[in-house]
Amino acid sequence: MVVKRATIGDVAAQAGVSTATVSRVLNGGAVTEATAGRVWEAITRLEYTPNALTRSIFAGRSTTIGVIIRDLSSPFYLDLIRGIDEVAAAYGSPVMLANTFRRTDREVAQVRTMDEQRVRGLIVTTGETPDGRTRRMAEGGTPCVIVTRTVPDPPPGLHSVSLDNFAAGRLMATHLAGCGRSSVGVVTSGRRPSQIERTAGLRQGLAELGLPLPGTAVAVADSESEVSDAVGSLLALPLDAIVCVTGRLTVAIHAALTARGIAIPGDLAFLTMDDFPWAPALGITVVTQPAYEMGRKAAQLVVHHPGEPVQAVFEPALIARTSCGELSLRA
Amino acid sequence: MVVKRATIGDVAAQAGVSTATVSRVLNGGAVTEATAGRVWEAITRLEYTPNALTRSIFAGRSTTIGVIIRDLSSPFYLDLIRGIDEVAAAYGSPVMLANTFRRTDREVAQVRTMDEQRVRGLIVTTGETPDGRTRRMAEGGTPCVIVTRTVPDPPPGLHSVSLDNFAAGRLMATHLAGCGRSSVGVVTSGRRPSQIERTAGLRQGLAELGLPLPGTAVAVADSESEVSDAVGSLLALPLDAIVCVTGRLTVAIHAALTARGIAIPGDLAFLTMDDFPWAPALGITVVTQPAYEMGRKAAQLVVHHPGEPVQAVFEPALIARTSCGELSLRA
DNA sequence: CTAGTTGCTGAAACTAGTTACATCCTGGGG
DNA sequence: CCCCAGGATGTAACTAGTTTCAGCAACTAG
Numbered sequence: 001m002v003v004k005r006a007t008i009g010d011v012a013a014q015a016g017v018s019t020a021t022v023s024r025v026l027n028g029g030a031v032t033e034a035t036a037g038r039v040w041e042a043i044t045r046l047e048y049t050p051n052a053l054t055r056s057i058f059a060g061r062s063t064t065i066g067v068i069i070r071d072l073s074s075p076f077y078l079d080l081i082r083g084i085d086e087v088a089a090a091y092g093s094p095v096m097l098a099n100t101f102r103r104t105d106r107e108v109a110q111v112r113t114m115d116e117q118r119v120r121g122l123i124v125t126t127g128e129t130p131d132g133r134t135r136r137m138a139e140g141g142t143p144c145v146i147v148t149r150t151v152p153d154p155p156p157g158l159h160s161v162s163l164d165n166f167a168a169g170r171l172m173a174t175h176l177a178g179c180g181r182s183s184v185g186v187v188t189s190g191r192r193p194s195q196i197e198r199t200a201g202l203r204q205g206l207a208e209l210g211l212p213l214p215g216t217a218v219a220v221a222d223s224e225s226e227v228s229d230a231v232g233s234l235l236a237l238p239l240d241a242i243v244c245v246t247g248r249l250t251v252a253i254h255a256a257l258t259a260r261g262i263a264i265p266g267d268l269a270f271l272t273m274d275d276f277p278w279a280p281a282l283g284i285t286v287v288t289q290p291a292y293e294m295g296r297k298a299a300q301l302v303v304h305h306p307g308e309p310v311q312a313v314f315e316p317a318l319i320a321r322t323s324c325g326e327l328s329l330r331a
Numbered sequence: 332m333v334v335k336r337a338t339i340g341d342v343a344a345q346a347g348v349s350t351a352t353v354s355r356v357l358n359g360g361a362v363t364e365a366t367a368g369r370v371w372e373a374i375t376r377l378e379y380t381p382n383a384l385t386r387s388i389f390a391g392r393s394t395t396i397g398v399i400i401r402d403l404s405s406p407f408y409l410d411l412i413r414g415i416d417e418v419a420a421a422y423g424s425p426v427m428l429a430n431t432f433r434r435t436d437r438e439v440a441q442v443r444t445m446d447e448q449r450v451r452g453l454i455v456t457t458g459e460t461p462d463g464r465t466r467r468m469a470e471g472g473t474p475c476v477i478v479t480r481t482v483p484d485p486p487p488g489l490h491s492v493s494l495d496n497f498a499a500g501r502l503m504a505t506h507l508a509g510c511g512r513s514s515v516g517v518v519t520s521g522r523r524p525s526q527i528e529r530t531a532g533l534r535q536g537l538a539e540l541g542l543p544l545p546g547t548a549v550a551v552a553d554s555e556s557e558v559s560d561a562v563g564s565l566l567a568l569p570l571d572a573i574v575c576v577t578g579r580l581t582v583a584i585h586a587a588l589t590a591r592g593i594a595i596p597g598d599l600a601f602l603t604m605d606d607f608p609w610a611p612a613l614g615i616t617v618v619t620q621p622a623y624e625m626g627r628k629a630a631q632l633v634v635h636h637p638g639e640p641v642q643a644v645f646e647p648a649l650i651a652r653t654s655c656g657e658l659s660l661r662a
Numbered sequence: 663c664t665a666g667t668t669g670c671t672g673a674a675a676c677t678a679g680t681t682a683c684a685t686c687c688t689g690g691g692g
Numbered sequence: 693c694c695c696c697a698g699g700a701t702g703t704a705a706c707t708a709g710t711t712t713c714a715g716c717a718a719c720t721a722g
Contacts, residue, residue, distance in 0.1 A: 008708065009708080020672060020674095024670095024710095029711095030671095031670070049446050051707095053384045053387050054388050057382065057385050058677050062384060064448075072416075073608075085403075098426065099412075099416045101417075116383040117384065140336055251612070278607075281582070281586060281589065349701070349702045351680080351704095355701090361701090363699090366701085381679080384679090385679040388708060
């Protein structure tokens with residue numbers, strides 16, 4: 001049969017004290033050593049584990065940090081979570097993770113769930129929800145951090161952690177030009193602000209070097225299934241480089257390219273976002289975000305809960321490997 | 332200033348009813364349509380969000396499912412989590428995720444945290460904790476699922492979801508022999524039961540085909556930093572195949588091999604555990620676990636909470652690519 | 663020897679809900 | 693016209709803790 005769990009009352013009875021005293025032993029109030037000894041003995045004997053939920057209801061909120069991720073399979077998010085997790089663990093905060101599978105309806109439901117759970121703070125990788133709950137939560141005293149986007153006109157408690165996406169695009173432009181490439185094509189989801197900014201940065205960077213990025217050279221693919229068509233449309237153009245502005249589609253684009261017998265960097269340079277464990281083996285040049293650091297920052301914003309809204313912007317970095325060919329010296 | 336959050340009492344006052352009635356509206360008791368209307372209106376006006384913590388303390392436990400992962404970076408775990416998450420979402424259960432970073436002390440603390448949070452059930456990828464809390468939790472009515480290990484003499488409520496690791500080893504043996512390889516070396520952590528079983532299965536499979544697997548051909552590496560030495564020691568032997576029995580070290584071993592200029596499969600066949608997104612591009616042959624299905628099963632065991640302990644064993648599958656060379660017909 | 667201070671402890675109120683039970687009101691049947 | 697059934701609603705007890713406040717004992721100072 002299922003053993004009934006011991007409550008603070010059971011411990012108190014065992015030790016011959018009141019529940020108040022047990023609570024004080026647990027939370028560091030003034031208690032005689034002798035009393036504390038008896039209480040600890042009772043706790044051990046009864047295998048008492050305090051109920052964090054009850055604690056939280058009294059405190060008004062739980063110690064848990066909520067994290068909502070759009071797509072767990074993206075390498076960026078994995079490192080982000082590790083960063084969050086590390087800080088959370090250091091502060092004894094459990095992490096509640098939800099994966100939206102890229103569906104907005106699930107996202108709204110998950111933000112609500114986190115609110116119902118009275119999380120200590122919320123980290124979202126999806127922007128504000130359409131119902132505005134994130135904003136209300138922030139105003140209500142639950143620090144919220146939007147990752148990978150900036151927030152227009154944020155109230156106190158609504159922070160953001162993002163990349164300088166425009167700089168990332170320019171970094172790509174400079175590198176490609178430096179490798180002697182002049183006709184660049186892009187694959188983008190076309191919807192997410194971060195990708196739009198990266199594309200804009202790329203266009204600007206290329207323009208400054210006298211290189212064009214016509215609208216026809218920007219192909220839209222939002223999921224793996226659309227990648228093949230997008231790549232196909234780009235290959236109809238006389239390009240010497242393909243850029244992917246989201247790490248999530250790197251595999252699919254690389255596969256589409258090799259499936260068509262394209263040699264990298266022989267036929268085409270290939271440059272993408274977000275470093276990943278196999279990139280060195282494949283020689284793929286990438287622009288990385290400091291994902292781990294961004295995760296740490298996001299968690300710190302939750303834990304330290306600054307009064308003013310913070311907009312933390314991180315700098316991208318390019319890791320040059322072989323997929324764009326040799327850097328020529330003319331740059 | 333921070334807005335005070337509305338409670339069920341505020342809603343009741345707004346609607347001119349008692350808290351009991353509000354609770355009934357929320358949880359489906361008998362209420363007049365007119366009353367329900369006023370209550371809903373009050374809920375909307377006050378932006379009332381019920382407190383899941385308080386609900387849980389009355390119910391005796393929360394609806395959250397706890398998941399403790401040893402190492403988030405392993406591809407196996409990512410799919411496992413996706414499977415868990417899918418089932419959890421279908422049942423409206425939030426998922427609380429903890430990453431042990433492969434440290435036993437953190438693991439013990441995290442199991443305790445999950446217990447304190449009164450999780451509905453617990454899924455662990457780390458075996459029972461040294462303090463036996465997992466077992467006590469199971470006996471106390473919190474279903475626990477150990478993933479990737481079987482559990483000796485499990486009490487009701489302590490389930491396991493694992494791979495037939497021995498079969499995975501044999502699968503490797505058959506494939507390598509079929510590709511004409513006869514001198515196999517292994518890299519293993521040497522500690523985890525799953526890896527020991529895979530190695531045993533490999534040895535048995537090879538033995539049945541008349542091939543040896545001497546102790547000297549089994550190199551131990553538990554972390555990325557130890558891989559280079561392990562691979563070095565194997566390369567001193569006259570081998571024609573290297574097997575890795577953990578997906579976590581695939582990148583590191585592959586890197587160590589290519590760093591030494593080893594051609595795959597020319598100089599050496601390479602065979603590893605767990606499929607990953609880049610494996611097709613690299614032509615790496617793998618033995619996979621049905622990670623997604625295993626995650627679903629684990630979550631279902633938590634949700635359905637069968638009385639008797641369940642030991643679910645899944646079958647491995649080999650995905651042949653090019654890293655072991657051509658299948659010759661002599662097999 | 664008494665008054666004041668200090669430190670430990672317990673009773674009771676509080677957190678935000680749920681639910682058993684009592685009560686009220688209405689409608690139908692005798 | 694009265695009684696009873698039955699549904700809607702409220703009261704109060706309950707969940708498992710924390711915290712305030714009051715009491716009491718012991719110790720110190722006058």
